[in-house]
Amino acid sequence: MKYSVLLPVVPARPEPAVMFANLVQWTAAERLWQGQSLVLDPHHLAQWLAGIGIRVPMGFGVSLMPMRSPYQAAFEARSVALATGHSVVAGFGPGPVSFQSALLGRPYARPLRAAREYATIVRALVSGEDAMVEGEYFSVAARLLPRPAPQVEVGLGVLRPKMAALAGEVADRAITWLLPAGYLAETLVPAMRGADRKLEQPVRTTAIVPLAVARPDRDVTALVQATCGNHLQAPHYQDALRKAGMAVSDQGDAQDAGRVVDAGAFLYGTVEQIHERLAEFGAAGVDEVVLNTIGVAQVHGPKAAAQDLLQILGSASGVSASDVGLT
Template identity: 25%
Template sequence: MKFGLQLGYWGAQPPDGVGELVTAAEETGFDAVFAAESWGSDAFAPLAWWGSRTSRVRLGTSVAQMSARTPAATAMHALTLDHLSGGRAILGLGVSGPQVVEGWYGQPFAQPLRRTREYVDIVRQVFAREAPVTSDGDHYGLPYRGPDATGLGKPLKPIVHPLRADLPIWLGAEGPRNIAQTAEIADGWLAIYFAPRLAGMYDEWLDEGFARSGARRSRADFEIAASAQVVITDDPAAEIERMRWVSALYIGGMGAPELNFHAQVYRRMGYGREVDEISALFQAGRKAEAAAAVPDELITDTAIFGDEAHVRTRLREWADAGVTMMLISVSDADQMRRLQTLVDL
């Protein structure tokens, strides 16, 4: 099982010490470095900037939000990063949620599965550079054919010759239909809140996608990158307490009350009653109470805190569940070095 460093997205300003972390990740034997975006920092520029310090690790977006850019624009970003890094880019994509898509990007959220399929198809056409890129889809028609179209749109191929027609596309997916489609059309799954005890359920969804006619990959060459908090510590209780606040935010505040994909993930884990309570408290502005309502088990289902022996044992559970990469956040270079002994699991 490989390790990936998750840089995430920024808060009010760029975090300190990231360049040193990225360098340490390469030196420690991490396989990849990923950057994310929400509605602030973007996912591509940090990889180009800090990734310039590296020569080996893969550089991935986890995730680039599809509504932020047209498919052609996203493909341009990816092929540019791939050239600059010598063929090390991974394009991780996700649909985000309606609050961000409609509220921040001003784009429609409806039919996310169909939009994803059209988006990936166009990006792959750009990477292949076999013919001018066209699409007769309902969401990303190329050339543009809306009521205000001039009729002068011309199908084009990218000027830049992509290094790789098979530049990997990984999809962030949380629900059963989205995960099945990911197994069908993508090269990897970016899994958030992966719980090894539910591996059988995930396998059913993935196998449905692998079995579809024209599926791109099989389980043998499909990557599963699970985002997880992994900390070697003698005080796991302190880490659990820290994570209560993060969990309460994502369950109660990262999505509309009517549609929160993160909350749905925890419901599938069996935490429906707890999700209802946390959500109600958070949305009422009682955030400390919401955090206090997060049970330890909800956190430790999807995170690993403890001494080296405990962490090593738990990582094997993720590997046995089919995870090929642990995508983790690391606070400093010292923690990175402590993880070095686990990289060759």
């Protein structure tokens, strides 16, 4: 199982990303991931990093489908692959119903159908094929101009079994967020593997896992709420967490934060304890864990988040704090 790093800040200027991109450049981390930002576009940030000479593999998980057409999504993902010279994982999801309504005028009546069409179109385009889809939500008859480029994998954000099965059919990656290893092992990974696979290669699983190293000045409840407080109040996340065995309320309060920690959806402890819990994801069938230190960055600052990541990734390569801009 590989480790990657999630950019734990939402910058208004690109410079704060340098420290975390350096972690990928100088440690064993596989990839720099970014979630959906409504401030500075993640693809633009990746291009800026490449422009100043920091060219690392990128992951986008997940970009919200209402933000861009599938053709634009494919074009942007391949542009990042061309600029960085590295592979890209482009993950997509429908987003909350309220977000769909705000941008599209109404939500997707059949979000699984919309995601199927979107992923199918993007994957055809980034694979250099003609995308010939006349769908219920997206219709495209086009191709990208042919250019040699590193691979772009197409992923789907997965919280529940039906989307897991869809990823198992049509996506290169299934990308999970805020879900414990046991739920992946017992429910989601079997749903992916049991799907009627349309692609030659098996689907791979990326789990974005929130965590923090335990320190005397830290309050784990505050860290959980800073990391995923909004998610805990979202109906689709509440449903997924309940399916994973957590009796969360509708409030996203301190008690819910405690339940998330108890279930192993947020990892908190010593570096050794975190590694033990991360190994459970590998045993569940996860190919890549993305280390998510958003809560640490928000409560204690970006340097504290980078320090946690550096400790978890280890110092076997001899990388120092000064190498990644921590001093």
